[in-house]
Amino acid sequence: EVQLIESGGGLVQPGGSLRLSCAASGFTFSTYTMNWVRQAPGKGLEWLSYITSTSNTIYYADSVKGRFTISRDNAKNSLYLQMNSLRAEDTAIYYCARSLPHFDYWGQGTLVTVSS
């Protein structure tokens, strides 16, 4: 069974940093492109970032470019999102999702709250 489990969310002050993780199981993680998507409270879905299986191609949404960094460790079956210079508008549930390129599996999400 494919599973994606996010962790690392929490309350952080504006300007602070957090590192999210997504633990993958039930499939050959090292062969899939992965994504991060977020959803602000009561709002729609916003794609954030994309990383290919070997990490040779990475893309970001303009809203997070220069502040967020996606990475992966195929040996650990894990995807990461390093978030720096956090703002109130980054408050959201953060999901990892597998690409086929459509997003066929999603994690349950981890909540990030940016507030003083």
Added chain:
Amino acid sequence: DIVMTQSPDSLAVSLGERATINCKSSQSVFYITNNKNSLAWYQQKPGQPPKLLIYWASTRESGVPDRFSGSGSGTDFTLTISSLQAEDVAVYYCQQYYSIPRTFGQGTKVEIK
């Protein structure tokens, strides 16, 4: 960026009746390489992550009931629920995966009338 616009924002349909959601992209998402439209539909119920329903505009994901169908090409797409069930109450999103950034429609909330 490709802008995805859904209509309506919400709709209320009686149980057993048809629900139709439209999605329009600001440019074509037809992928010449494989002759397919790079368009997916997702269902999101409260407190849950999105669930893939339809991909390549009209291919139903495994396990998705056949009352869900997708159609359209180029820039205009439709998700149809042929006979609405109580468990279909959710927000539905279209998404293009033709280009970066991947973009979603704003969502359509489906309720029971």
